[in-house]
Amino acid sequence: MMLPTQVHLLLVFTLTGRLLRVMGSPLVMDPNSICRRSKPSGGANNELCQTQPEIIQEVAKGARLGMRECQHQFRHHRWNCTGHGKNLGKILQQDIRETAFVNGIMAAGVLHAVTRACSQGDLLQCGCVPSSSGGLNEKAMLSPNPALQDQHWEWGGCGDDVDFGYKISRQFLDTRKRKGISDIRSLIDLHNNEAGRLAVKTNMRTECKCHGLSGSCTLRSCWRKLPLFRQVGNHLMQSFQMAVRVMGANDGKSLVPLDGDVPPLGAHSLIYSDESPDFCIANRRTGSEGTRGRVCNGTGTAPGACDWLCCNKGHTEHTLEYEENCHCQFQYCCVVQCERCAVRKEVSICL
Structure with a gap:
């Protein structure tokens, strides 16, 4: 996206x-x-x-x-x-x-x-x-x-x-x-x-x-x-x-x-x-790109759920590792200082 x-x-x-x-x-x-x-x-x-x-x-x-x-x-x-x-x-x-x-x-x-x-x-x-x-x-x-x-x-x-x-x-x-x-x-x-x-x-x-x-x-x-x-x-x-x-x-x-x-x-x-x-499914005629590779969440038939978003084709679990700001503090005057923390997140990807 x-x-x-x-x-x-x-x-x-x-x-x-x-x-x-x-x-x-x-x-x-x-x-x-x-x-x-x-x-x-x-x-x-x-x-x-x-x-x-x-x-x-x-x-x-x-x-x-x-x-x-x-x-x-x-x-x-x-x-x-x-x-x-x-x-x-x-x-x-x-x-x-x-x-x-x-x-x-x-x-x-x-x-x-x-x-x-x-x-x-x-x-x-x-x-x-x-x-x-x-x-x-x-x-x-x-x-x-x-x-x-x-x-x-x-x-x-x-x-x-x-x-x-x-x-x-x-x-x-x-x-x-x-x-x-x-x-x-x-x-x-x-x-x-x-x-x-x-x-x-x-x-x-x-x-x-x-x-x-x-x-x-x-x-x-x-x-x-x-x-x-x-x-x-x-x-x-x-x-x-x-x-x-x-x-x-x-x-x-x-x-x-x-x-x-x-x-x-x-x-x-x-x-x-x-x-x-x-x-x-990807279709050049209609312009559809399919849902392969999309991130989904949970089970069920609601939008975003893996079964629905992946069209019942299944999904795999992946671990994402990245850094983000954390432990942010306001320092006088007028500066916010943050640390960088490693984050691990489990995500589901449509097949």
Whole structure:
């Protein structure tokens, strides 16, 4: 598995307006790569590349953020959101639920990174959200703290400008559909992109600060802040586990669940149209690298367990020996000193 600092990622965005295309070798998700692959589509993306490169920097950070979270969420799964050569590209060319998750987490990552850059003052095009006025019912509804319903509070502080991040995420990641054509893949991609962005917006949290004499809290000023991106990843992982298989409707412009007993599609659902391969065995056609050599843990059928992860092909025990910091102590002033200790660890490896 590649380290986060070695993000040589092959992302397949074959439709116009995507961040990257799969080429003959892995691509680093950097601003230059994004802009080179935006040129064929022209329009607003080209203009941003030429006049506002700082936004492209944040788009690239968001893409890396999304892929790191994908690797975390799938670390115990047979497909662990990594790939070498063209394998990752081949997986993402399929319209499977893993592709749905990647599209969602990438759209969320770009939104999150751009919005955070706005709040930190790294982008001049945006900043804090202006204070909003509204009735108490609206405020109480938005606040996760029921106690606030009985107290007077006002919008204030520095709210995160999630709407600007949303706009940039849509601009770079949403498919530009051709007039009169609505293919199923485009509709699915657009839906999953939006589900990723909604995962950020619906997990926004309200932060408040007390004001009053002698530390009392007679008045609170509150503002909306981004969620931790791990929360967004957890939200989308739940959506992945409940992903809905769809097909094109008779009108050719919409999607419906393949299973007629499933409720109508919600905006937060991740959707797909093809079943996933089992990822047990390396397969060049599907891009599967198999699970041979993966580290597993324990027995059972849960993700990460040896029987499940190794696809019942068995596993072997190995002893890893390495050094790590230990017995760390804080030394006045401001230095932490550690010893190096030898560590032996027993691990199970899939055959």
